[in-house]
Amino acid sequence: MKILMFTWEFPPLISGGLGMACYGMVKALLVQGIKIDLVLPTKELVYFPLRDESDADTLPAVFLDPVLQKEFSERSFSTLSQKLEYVGISGRPESYFNLGEIKQYAVAVKRESWLTQVVTHEERELWEEMTTNLIGEEDLMRKVQEYTLRADRFAKVLDYDLIHAHDWLSYPSGMLAKQISKKPLIVHIHATEFDRAGGPGDERIHKIEHAGMTYADKVIAVSKYTAQMIMSRYRIDTGKIRIIHNAFSLPAESFHKRHRIFSGPTVLFLGRVTLQKGPDYFLDVAERVLKVHPEARFIIAGTGDMSRQVIRRSAYLRLKNRFLFTGFLNRKQVERVLQAADIYVLPSVSEPFGISPLEAMAFGITSIISKQSGVAEVVNHAFKIDYWDIDLWADTINHLIENPEKCKKMGIEGMNEVNRIQWDEAAEKIRHLYSTTLAEYIRRMSNKGE
Amino acid sequence: MLNIIFYFQVHQPYRLKHFNVLDIGHNANMFNDKLNGQVMRKVAEKCYLPTNKLLLELIRQSEGRFKIAYSITGTAIEQFKQYSPETLDSFKKLVDTGCVEIMGETYFHSLAFLYDTNEFLDQVMMHRELMQQEFGYYTTTFRNTELIYQDRLSDLIYEVEGFKTIVTEGVDRILDWRTPLYAYKNYSKDINLLLKYYQLADDIAFRFSNRDWPEYPLTVEKFVNWIDHLTLAETGGKNLFLNLFMDYETFGEHQWASSGIFDFMRHFPKAVLAKQHLGFANPKDINHLTNYQQESLSFPEAVSWADEQRDLSAWLENDMQKNAIETLYELFTRIKQKGDPDLLRIARLLSTSDHFYYMCSKYFQDGDVHKYFSPYDSPDQAYVYYITALAELEERLLR
Numbered sequence: 148m149k150i151l152m153f154t155w156e157f158p159p160l161i162s163g164g165l166g167m168a169c170y171g172m173v174k175a176l177l178v179q180g181i182k183i184d185l186v187l188p189t190k191e192l193v194y195f196p197l198r199d200e201s202d203a204d205t206l207p208a209v210f211l212d213p214v215l216q217k218e219f220s221e222r223s224f225s226t227l228s229q230k231l232e233y234v235g236i237s238g239r240p241e242s243y244f245n246l247g248e249i250k251q252y253a254v255a256v257k258r259e260s261w262l263t264q265v266v267t268h269e270e271r272e273l274w275e276e277m278t279t280n281l282i283g284e285e286d287l288m289r290k291v292q293e294y295t296l297r298a299d300r301f302a303k304v305l306d307y308d309l310i311h312a313h314d315w316l317s318y319p320s321g322m323l324a325k326q327i328s329k330k331p332l333i334v335h336i337h338a339t340e341f342d343r344a345g346g347p348g349d350e351r352i353h354k355i356e357h358a359g360m361t362y363a364d365k366v367i368a369v370s371k372y373t374a375q376m377i378m379s380r381y382r383i384d385t386g387k388i389r390i391i392h393n394a395f396s397l398p399a400e401s402f403h404k405r406h407r408i409f410s411g412p413t414v415l416f417l418g419r420v421t422l423q424k425g426p427d428y429f430l431d432v433a434e435r436v437l438k439v440h441p442e443a444r445f446i447i448a449g450t451g452d453m454s455r456q457v458i459r460r461s462a463y464l465r466l467k468n469r470f471l472f473t474g475f476l477n478r479k480q481v482e483r484v485l486q487a488a489d490i491y492v493l494p495s496v497s498e499p500f501g502i503s504p505l506e507a508m509a510f511g512i513t514s515i516i517s518k519q520s521g522v523a524e525v526v527n528h529a530f531k532i533d534y535w536d537i538d539l540w541a542d543t544i545n546h547l548i549e550n551p552e553k554c555k556k557m558g559i560e561g562m563n564e565v566n567r568i569q570w571d572e573a574a575e576k577i578r579h580l581y582s583t584t585l586a587e588y589i590r591r592m593s594n595k596g597e
Numbered sequence: 598m599l600n601i602i603f604y605f606q607v608h609q610p611y612r613l614k615h616f617n618v619l620d621i622g623h624n625a626n627m628f629n630d631k632l633n634g635q636v637m638r639k640v641a642e643k644c645y646l647p648t649n650k651l652l653l654e655l656i657r658q659s660e661g662r663f664k665i666a667y668s669i670t671g672t673a674i675e676q677f678k679q680y681s682p683e684t685l686d687s688f689k690k691l692v693d694t695g696c697v698e699i700m701g702e703t704y705f706h707s708l709a710f711l712y713d714t715n716e717f718l719d720q721v722m723m724h725r726e727l728m729q730q731e732f733g734y735y736t737t738t739f740r741n742t743e744l745i746y747q748d749r750l751s752d753l754i755y756e757v758e759g760f761k762t763i764v765t766e767g768v769d770r771i772l773d774w775r776t777p778l779y780a781y782k783n784y785s786k787d788i789n790l791l792l793k794y795y796q797l798a799d800d801i802a803f804r805f806s807n808r809d810w811p812e813y814p815l816t817v818e819k820f821v822n823w824i825d826h827l828t829l830a831e832t833g834g835k836n837l838f839l840n841l842f843m844d845y846e847t848f849g850e851h852q853w854a855s856s857g858i859f860d861f862m863r864h865f866p867k868a869v870l871a872k873q874h875l876g877f878a879n880p881k882d883i884n885h886l887t888n889y890q891q892e893s894l895s896f897p898e899a900v901s902w903a904d905e906q907r908d909l910s911a912w913l914e915n916d917m918q919k920n921a922i923e924t925l926y927e928l929f930t931r932i933k934q935k936g937d938p939d940l941l942r943i944a945r946l947l948s949t950s951d952h953f954y955y956m957c958s959k960y961f962q963d964g965d966v967h968k969y970f971s972p973y974d975s976p977d978q979a980y981v982y983y984i985t986a987l988a989e990l991e992e993r994l995l996r
Contacts, residue, residue: 408621409988410995444988446618458977462916467924468987473618483619 148581149182151307151324153298153317157187157206158478159228160236163419164502165337168369169313171396174203175574181581184305186320188294190235191215194301208234211300270362274322277358280351281319288351295319302327309581313337315352318359331364331588333580336373337393338423341380342497345422357381365584367577369393369500370521376499389580392525394570395505405511408487411442412548415488415512417481417503418495420451425494425517425534430457432494434464435541440548441469448473448484485510489554490547494534495520504529505568508561513554515543525568528561599778599827599837600878600886601869602791604740604764605845607645607669607688608706609637609676610951612972616982621989628946632972634680641681644849649687651859655866656696663866664696664877667845668740671704671727672949685731692732698879699728701736701760707948708912710741710750711899712926720945721757738762738880742950744793744842744902745909748895751783751790760788762880764842766902767792771894778827778837780883784895789887791880793842793902797823802843806856814857817864825872836886838878842902904959912953917980922953924987931994943990947983955979 152173156166173183177200185195192215193208205227210216224230262274281292298320310332312321318334325332339356340348360366360383367389368374374390377383407413414433418424426447433445445466447457454472461470473484485491491507491514498520505522508514508529515530516523523531532539547554614620614629655663669688677685691697703709704724709717721739728734739760741750746765754760767777777792800820804810812819824839844851852858869875878886903911912918925947932940955971956979973979 408618409992448618455975455977458981459916462920462980465916465920465923467920467927468984468991471618471985471988472981474981476619480619 148180148309148585149184149307150176150309150311150581151301151305151330152183152185152311152313153320153324154185154313155188155294155316156313157185159231160187161478164500165314167395167502167506168337168393168500170203171394171570172574172577173197174200174396175570176577177203178571179574179578181578184301184307186298186301187236188290191233192297192300193234194305206231206236210234211304273358273362274326276354277319277322277362280354280358283351291316291319295323298323299327308585309333311335312359312363315340315356315359318355322359322362325362331584332362333365333367333584334359334363335367335369336360336377336499337369338499339373339376339380341376342373342499343421343423345496353381360387363387364588365389365580367391367580370524372519372521372524373499389576391573391576391580392521392568393500393502393505394568394573395502395509395565396570404486406483406486408484409444411444412440412490412551413488414443414445414490414492414544415448415484415507416446416492416494417448417484417507418493419449420447420454420457422453423496423498424449424451425496426451426453426457427460428494428496428534428537428540429492430460430464430466430470431537432492432540432544433461433466433470435537436544436548437466437469439545443469443544443548445470446473446484446488447471448476448481450475481506482510485512488512489551489558490515490544492540492544493517493520493522494540496534498522505565508558508565511558511562513547513558514561515540526561526564528557528564598834599824599839599875600882601824601839601841601875602666602878602880603664604666604668604700604840604842604880605847606740606843607667607673607845609633609640609670609673610706610949611672611676611946612636613947613952613982613986615973615978616986616989618985618988621985621992624993625989627943627986627989629972633676637676637680640846640850641677641684643854644846645681645684646687647854647859648845648848648862649684649691651862653687653691653694655863656691656694659866659870661694661696662870662877664698664879664882665691666698666700666738666879667691668700668702669728670702670706671724672706672946674727674731689732692734696879698738698881699732699734699736700738700740700764700880701725701728702740703742705945705948706742706950707945708742708745708922708950708953709926709948710745710753711909711913712922713929714753716926716929716948718753718757720948721754725759735759738764738791740764743912745899746896746901747899748784748897751785751788755783755785755787761884762789762791764791764840764880765793765896766900766907767795767840768900768907771896771900775892775894778839779835779889780838780887780891782891782893784893786891786893789883789891790894791838791840791883793840795902795907797839798841798843801841801858801861802847802851805847805852805858805861815861817861817868820861820865821868821872821875824869824875835889838883838886910959911957912950915956915958915976917956917958917976918953921956921980921983921987924984928987928990928994932990935994937994940990940993947986947990952979952983956983 154169158166158170183197192211195206195208210219302324310321310324312318313335314337321332340352366387374388416429420426491512493504493516495517500521504514504516517534518531519534530543611628612632616627703720725736728736737759739754744766777794781790805815848858899909900907929944932944956976958976
């Protein structure tokens with residue numbers, strides 16, 4: 148079985164949990180014999196034919212243009228990162244290309260030509276919904292437009308049985324590929340605009356999400372929490388939704404080691420500094436804890452649109468040199484900061500799943516997670532608190548600081564628990580969904596044939 | 598007689614690295630040696646060396662009638678030694694002419710005066726010793742960091758043996774209807790005050806190459822003519838002082854050589870000395886030149902020479918600046934209790950006012966000036982690196 152997969156993030160292109168989830172999932176799917184052609188927001192027009200488990204790490208790339216492909220294949224690269232740099236992968240997805248650099252950047256989304264392909268009235272409505280909302284001059288919107296335009300090429304040239312698209316950034320691509328190939332589409336909901344915005348959010352993105360989910364044959368939700376959300380907010384046919392929890396696979400070694408940075412208890416927030424993740428709650432909790440335990444250190448690892456606000460407020464609250472910011476961290480640095488933390492907190496306002504607590508738990512760090520998260524459905528050895536209950540967060544952290552043995556024990560129990568949550572199980576469910584979806588599709592096609 | 602007093606500020610900070618939380622605990626160097634070396638060598642080449650050469654020539658040509666004063670920070674002297682020893686030599690040659698006064702200040706160009714009196718006095722004494730050691734010069738005129746002044750400063754400086762005069766900004770809200778051309782006394786009449794004539798000083802320091810300025814281009818003739826007209830108000834034979842205080846980097850660095858700033862300076866002294874009633878003096882000369890009863894001035898609030906407001910807001914306005922400096926001076930106390938000289942040295946390098954200047958988030962034009970001088974992308978970034986460095990310092994203290 149061969150899958151055409153669209154996603155915005157994949158290591159080393161990572162800005163949040165989506166990349167790590169895709170990595171674990173793809174690796175486990177490869178082990179189960181699924182072949183995947185991966186399309187990422189790369190600078191060059193390339194895709195990644197993944198066949199063996201190790202391909203998820205080495206990322207073999209193929210240029211669509213045969214001339215460029217010849218050039219590429221004749222070149223030798225001394226390191227993997229050099230090779231990835233060549234195809235345009237370095238750092239974060241947001242920085243993968245400057246729009247000015249794109250040679251083929253088309254004038255506009257070809258709405259009309261796409262609309263001529265549609266058959267039914269319902270289909271036309273969904274296409275109108277997607278194309279009229281895939282507009283805007285913001286950097287991200289234009290990048291999604293560009294990514295979608297390119298999907299046209301991939302959908303026509305590549306050969307595949309099924310399309311799998313992760314989060315709204317790639318739904319238009321998935322829709323286009325389905326329209327071109329008539330192959331079934333599965334969309335995977337890691338987060339909705341409601342989660343990210345912590346409120347109504349961007350209307351255009353809602354519409355694209357709605358169109359994508361409705362146009363898809365199947366919808367995967369990463370938690371019950373998310374399934375609820377897409378049923379109530381997007382009115383998606385319940386029969387299409389499958390809940391498949393995310394898991395976590397450690398990229399081998401590194402973890403059990405502890406390397407303290409601070410002599411005092413260290414509390415970590417790891418994630419994007421955006422409304423969804425609740426960094427402002429973290430700040431208020433820190434203020435309360437530092438009044439009782441000035442020896443504690445709070446670290447925000449990550450960046451986002453709330454960084455400046457949080458930095459300035461931490462200064463306003465006079466948290467001294469006890470509330471610190473690492474800025475954006477790469478994988479290696481994330482591991483180093485995890486090795487240094489005692490307590491991990493995820494105060495998300497709305498978290499469809501939340502893979503980073505699993506990672507923290509795998510490092511043996513005691514975790515406190517928001518009740519408003521999908522990950523709370525799958526782990527037991529972590530504290531679960533309503534994101535808004537700042538006093539309880541502070542009391543819990545104080546309690547853990549005052550009882551280091553208990554804190555350690557909880558960390559070890561959490562680690563053992565997480566090690567049992569493997570991607571193999573989730574991948575097995577996805578593979579099963581692929582098979583049934585494909586079987587339904589074949590039946591439908593042969594019915595049509597008769 | 599109108600005496601022009603030139604005083605030039607010579608300072609370079611030790612800029613911090615982009616210091617990350619993950620760097621804590623490795624005894625890593627917090628300072629950006631590479632950048633500091635680059636800046637020092639660049640400024641030496643563009644400003645210090647050519648300007649020193651020019652001013653030495655002018656002093657010799659004038660046969661001692663052209664006089665200037667410098668205040669040179671300890672961190673600048675140290676970095677001359679590290680990165681540009683020839684610059685230090687050229688300053689020594691200038692001092693040897695006898696026409697150059699060296700002024701006293703805090704060794705680390707710090708804001709200690711506002712936060713820690715003992716530390717402030719320590720830094721003042723360290724600086725005096727350094728000036729004696731490097732130039733054989735005993736300082737008698739005091740200049741606080743960024744010309745920050747208030748009444749309390751004069752009390753402290755009066756207690757330090759030898760200081761007779763303090764220089765500061767001629768702030769309108771203090772002077773009111775008075776002119777900064779007179780020598781004044783502090784509020785308790787114990788010590789002399791010299792006030793910067795900011796309109797004319799800033800014509801050279803800030804506006805010289807500004808093509809939008811109606812007076813552009815500033816010629817020697819025009820400038821001397823302005824100065825000449827200042828004296829018309831005074832006919833009683835009193836000795837007046839026109840205090841032109843500015844950053845030394847004005848020459849060749851803030852105002853590029855191509856702006857004609859060097860030519861301006863080359864011809865300025867001669868044009869001044871051609872006038873009977875105009876001359877040059879050093880700050881210390883006011884002790885014998887003042888031939889009238891000096892009025893005393895009270896500065897209840899702190900003033901400075903920075904930005905439009907001429908107050909402390911360039912360093913101590915927003916919460917980042919306040920949280921950073923309060924945390925630093927708390928650590929000072931603990932470091933001194935422990936008595937660790939290495940940590941004290943780092944705390945002092947972190948006390949340099951530039952670190953807080955980089956965190957300034959005032960919008961408007963002044964913010965642009967801040968941005969020009971900052972090695973960081975934003976005030977927030979400057980704050981994050983600084984506060985992280987303080988976390989490293991505290992960890993070392995706890996070890």
